[in-house]
Amino acid sequence: MRIFKDEAKLSLEYVPPVLPHREGELRLLNAFFSSLLRGKQAISVRVVISGSAGTGKTAMAKLFGRQMEAEAKSRRMNLRYIHINCRVNRTLFTILKRVVEHLKIPLPSRGYSTEELMHGLLDYIVENDLYVILALDDVEVLIKEEGSSPFYFLTRIGEEREDRMSRLSFIFIVRNPEILSMLENGVRVGMLDNVVHLPEYDAEQLYNILSYRVSEAFFDNVVLEESIRLIADLASERGDARYAIETLWRSGKYAEADESSVVTPEHVRKAAASIYPAIKKESLAYLSLHEKLILLAITRALALGEKAYTTSSELNELYRLVCEEYGVQPKAYTRFWEYLQKLEDQGIIRIKVSSEGIRGRRSYITLPEVPVSILQHELVRLLEGESKEP
Numbered sequence: 001m002r003i004f005k006d007e008a009k010l011s012l013e014y015v016p017p018v019l020p021h022r023e024g025e026l027r028l029l030n031a032f033f034s035s036l037l038r039g040k041q042a043i044s045v046r047v048v049i050s051g052s053a054g055t056g057k058t059a060m061a062k063l064f065g066r067q068m069e070a071e072a073k074s075r076r077m078n079l080r081y082i083h084i085n086c087r088v089n090r091t092l093f094t095i096l097k098r099v100v101e102h103l104k105i106p107l108p109s110r111g112y113s114t115e116e117l118m119h120g121l122l123d124y125i126v127e128n129d130l131y132v133i134l135a136l137d138d139v140e141v142l143i144k145e146e147g148s149s150p151f152y153f154l155t156r157i158g159e160e161r162e163d164r165m166s167r168l169s170f171i172f173i174v175r176n177p178e179i180l181s182m183l184e185n186g187v188r189v190g191m192l193d194n195v196v197h198l199p200e201y202d203a204e205q206l207y208n209i210l211s212y213r214v215s216e217a218f219f220d221n222v223v224l225e226e227s228i229r230l231i232a233d234l235a236s237e238r239g240d241a242r243y244a245i246e247t248l249w250r251s252g253k254y255a256e257a258d259e260s261s262v263v264t265p266e267h268v269r270k271a272a273a274s275i276y277p278a279i280k281k282e283s284l285a286y287l288s289l290h291e292k293l294i295l296l297a298i299t300r301a302l303a304l305g306e307k308a309y310t311t312s313s314e315l316n317e318l319y320r321l322v323c324e325e326y327g328v329q330p331k332a333y334t335r336f337w338e339y340l341q342k343l344e345d346q347g348i349i350r351i352k353v354s355s356e357g358i359r360g361r362r363s364y365i366t367l368p369e370v371p372v373s374i375l376q377h378e379l380v381r382l383l384e385g386e387s388k389e390p
C-alpha cells in the first residue's frame with residue numbers, strides 16, 4: 001500500500017512554488033527590491049526578514065530569490081540570488097568564500113584575506129555586469145560570533161566603492177529583529193528601515209498550508225480530514241509550520257509502518273509523541289485517582305483512533321462509567337471540570353473552546369502528545385495496582 005505520492009515534498013530543503021498566507025509579505029519584499037529591477041540607478045537594498053521559528057522565513061526568501069532571478073532574466077538582467085546559512089558558515093570570511101564558490105569566481109582559495117576576497121568579489125560583479133542578492137539566514141549566529149564588524153565591513157566597503165557596492169544587496173534573516181538593534185550605532189542605522197515581519201500562523205492558516213502540502217506529498221484521500229485538523233491544532237500552539245510539516249511526515253511514516261492505507265489521528269498522536277515525548281510513565285503515577293480515571297475515560301473516548309476530540313459532556317458520561325467499573329464514587333461536574341483543567345495545566349490534555357459564539361461554545365478535549373493505546377495500557381496497570389491496595 002503506497003500512501004506517499006512524493007515524500008520529498010515534505011523534506012526541509014524543498015521550497016514549494018507557492019506559500020499560502022505569505023502573499024502580502026512576499027509582495028512587500030518585492031516592493032523593497034523593485035528599484036533594483038528597474039536597474040537605472042541601482043542602489044544597494046537591505047531588507048530584514050523576521051519571525052519566530054517555522055514562520056516561513058527561509059522558504060519565503062528562497063522563493064523570492066527564485067522569482068527574482070526569473071524576473072531579471074526576462075529583463076535581460078544578470079541577477080543572482082545567493083542564500084547562505086550563518087549556522088553553517090559562521091564567519092564573514094567563510095561566507096564570502098561561499099559566495100565566491102557559488103559564482104565560480106576564479107580566485108585562489110588560500111592566502112586571501114577577508115578584504116581581498118571582498119574586493120575580488122566586487123570586481124568580478126562589475127566586470128560581468130552582475131547583480132547579487134545575498135541572503136544571510138540565521139544572522140544572529142554571525143552577530144554572536146563576530147558582533148558588528150561584519151556589517152560594518154560590508155557597509156564601509158560600500159562607502160569606499162559606491163559604484164560597485166550598488167550591485168550587491170542584502171537580506172538579513174533573524175527571528176527577533178531586536179538583536180539587530182544591539183549592533184553598533186554606525187551599522188544599525190538604516191538597517192531596520194525595511195523589515196518584513198512574518199507573524200505566527202494560526203490553526204486555520206496551518207490547516208490550509210498542511211492541506212496544500214498533503215496534496216503535493218500524498219495520494220488523494222490518504223490523510224483523513226480529522227488528522228489534518230489535529231496537526232494544525234497541535235502546531236498552532238507554536239504557530240510553527242515546520243513542526244506541522246514534520247508531524248505530517250512522521251504521521252505518514254507511522255501509517256506506513258502499520259500498513260494502513262490512511263493516516264489517522266492516532267498516527268498523528270504517535271508522530272507528535274515521537275517529536276516531543278511529553279508524558280513520562282513516572283509523571284502518570286503522581287496523578288490523583290480521579291485524574292487517572294478521567295484520563296482513562298479520555299483514552300476510551302478516543303480509542304478507536306479515528307477521533308481526534310471528545311466533548312466535555314461525552315467525557316463526563318464515560319468518566320461515570322469508568323468510576324462504576326472501579327467502584328469509585330464519581331465527583332460532581334464542577335469538580336470533574338476542575339480536574340480537567342489541572343490535567344491541561346500539566347500539559348497532559350488540551351482543552352479547546354470552539355468559538356461558535358457564546359451560546360454554541362463547546363469544549364473539545366484531546367490528547368495531543370501521546371498515543372492513546374500506550375496511555376491506556378499504562379493507566380489500567382496503575383489503577384489495578386491502586387485498587388488492590390488496602
Ligand SMILES: Nc1ncnc2c1ncn2[C@@H]1O[C@H](COP(=O)(O)OP(=O)(O)O)[C@@H](O)[C@H]1O
Nearest residue numbers: 012019020053054055056057058059209241242
Ligand atoms: N506558507 C507556507 N506554505 C507552505 N509551506 C510553508 C509555509 N510556511 C512555511 N512552510 C514550510 O514550513 C517549513 C518551515 O519553514 P521555514 O521557512 O524553514 O521557517 P523559518 O525559516 O521561519 O524557521 C518549511 O518546510 C516550509 O516549506
Ligand SMILES: [Mg+2]
Nearest residue numbers: 057058059137
Ligand atoms: Mg529558517
